[in-house]
Amino acid sequence: MPHDIEFVPYDDTFLSLSWGWLNDPEIKALTMTPDFSRAAQASWYDSLPGRGDYLIWGVMYASRPVGVCGLKGIADGTGEYWGYIGDKTCWGKGVGGRMVGFIEDQARALGLGGIWLRVWDGNSRARGLYEKLGYRLDRHADDVVLLKKPLH
Ligand SMILES: CC(C)(COP(=O)(O)OP(=O)(O)OC[C@H]1O[C@@H](n2cnc3c(N)ncnc32)[C@H](O)[C@@H]1OP(=O)(O)O)[C@@H](O)C(=O)NCCC(=O)NCCS
Numbered sequence: 001m002p003h004d005i006e007f008v009p010y011d012d013t014f015l016s017l018s019w020g021w022l023n024d025p026e027i028k029a030l031t032m033t034p035d036f037s038r039a040a041q042a043s044w045y046d047s048l049p050g051r052g053d054y055l056i057w058g059v060m061y062a063s064r065p066v067g068v069c070g071l072k073g074i075a076d077g078t079g080e081y082w083g084y085i086g087d088k089t090c091w092g093k094g095v096g097g098r099m100v101g102f103i104e105d106q107a108r109a110l111g112l113g114g115i116w117l118r119v120w121d122g123n124s125r126a127r128g129l130y131e132k133l134g135y136r137l138d139r140h141a142d143d144v145v146l147l148k149k150p151l152h
Helices: 010-021 024-028 036-049 096-111 124-132
Strands: 005-009 056-061 064-075 078-085 114-120 136-141 144-150
Touching: 005 096, 010 024, 010 036, 010 064, 056 096, 064 096, 078 096, 096 114, 096 124, 114 124, 124 144
Parallel strands: 078 114
Antiparallel strands: 005 056, 056 064, 064 078, 114 144, 136 144
16 A cells, blocks of 8 residues: 555645546546536635535645545435546556545544445446445446445
């Protein structure tokens, strides 16, 4: 596990990098990101401070911004994990495992009893990671797999 990882406030540096990351065709497909405009991204960003159901962090690795992770739909003791590493040179180094662990710690601190997530069924790296970390199949809807993990 790499140690040189920090979770920091999601600011306009990450916002601007996210535009490029999520418009990369490979990352867009792996994260099932729909088309979005600059205006829609800006209004989503502006809405963040007022949202109690949505938490988001920037991920730094070796002092560089490399990705984003968060918890959304926080309600009724549960929330949805989401995250991606936008800098492809950082894939496969253990950063993703740390992101999931960090969000689980945040969810526990909020008193949540479980986390769920969505993953495209063609995304074998992400699904392999989540299953290794204890996420189990809840249901399959078309080409999307829903996985769940209770938190202790
Ligand atoms: C998915 C993602 C978060 C994983 O993070 P990562 O840092 O690259 O992965 P890690 O190094 O933490 O973990 C890799 C684990 O995934 C699994 N894995 C990796 N490649 C795999 C493959 N081709 N098939 C199955 N499992 C695989 C293994 O369990 C591996 O663990 P191991 O190294 O101990 O064997 C990251 O690659 C990413 O953001 N990719 C692009 C966007 C994306 O897919 N986001 C997730 C949307 S749900």
